[in-house]
Amino acid sequence: MKKLIATLTTCTCLGLSTISVSAATTEFHEGPGYNLDPIMEAYKAKGPIEGPITLVNINDMKSNVDSPIKRAAWESAGGGEFRVIWGFDRHTSEYKHDEKVHRSSASNNHTTLRSPWENPGDLASVWIKSSLWGNKANWDVQD
Numbered sequence: 001m002k003k004l005i006a007t008l009t010t011c012t013c014l015g016l017s018t019i020s021v022s023a024a025t026t027e028f029h030e031g032p033g034y035n036l037d038p039i040m041e042a043y044k045a046k047g048p049i050e051g052p053i054t055l056v057n058i059n060d061m062k063s064n065v066d067s068p069i070k071r072a073a074w075e076s077a078g079g080g081e082f083r084v085i086w087g088f089d090r091h092t093s094e095y096k097h098d099e100k101v102h103r104s105s106a107s108n109n110h111t112t113l114r115s116p117w118e119n120p121g122d123l124a125s126v127w128i129k130s131s132l133w134g135n136k137a138n139w140d141v142q143d
Contacts, residue, residue, distance in 0.1 A: 109134030
């Protein structure tokens, strides 16, 4: 009886390791993500921030006037373009890719929201209420 239980336990463990390996090999390629907390603090102190991610105020984006900030907001990421728009109480993650199915995600200290998968050329966009910490934005593509 002990041998039977040991055999079943071993088979279960080996089976579960196979399942976890197959789940790890899905064809999604999520980006590195961006921790927005230090960028938001710098924005509060200085205004628009440009760097590995450009963070702009949503009011600047709503303007119909073309501006360097609106043009500079997009950053290359994973073969597409990515940006984050911050509206003081929320942040929006946007990603567009001309060749692959893609999505964007936004996180706070409670949860992560993901946009639906979008077809090549379409904009993937999702927003979430910002929290005191844990604010992140990311993108993802399918092969």
